[in-house]
Amino acid sequence: MTQANHTVLVVEDEEELRDSIRDLLEDKGYLVVTAGDGQEALDALAGVEYPCVVLLDLLMPRMNGWDFFAALRARPDLAAVPVVVYSSAPDSAPQGVTRVLSKPLQPERLLSVVREYCAE
DSSP states (O other): OBOSTTEEEEEOSOHHHHHHHHHHHHHTTOEEEEESSHHHHHHHGGGBSOOSEEEEOSOOSSSOHHHHHHHHHTOTTTTTSOEEEEESSGGGSOTTOSEEEESSOOHHHHHHHHHHHSOO
């Protein structure tokens, strides 16, 4: 199990963007778990004690961000995890997400948001 106080789950289907977010956060000392879609993210959560925040894209194959968010909120053990959606269509974020950021992501803005929820 990875540590909870600074583990970030990044759910993004674009590999290059997923890798760049992971690198940015790891350079700042965060543990990062990545997934290419919602189903992969749900599977990855089995190895994470409790993520401090989930960074979630919406438009993904197999299981999209809306379905992942609903599945996450349906789990009592993970229902309170902060979820930050980042999207090119921020108005379409599911109701109840913690925060919405617009694409393209600005690295300093992303780090600032992650810092609010996670210990470095």
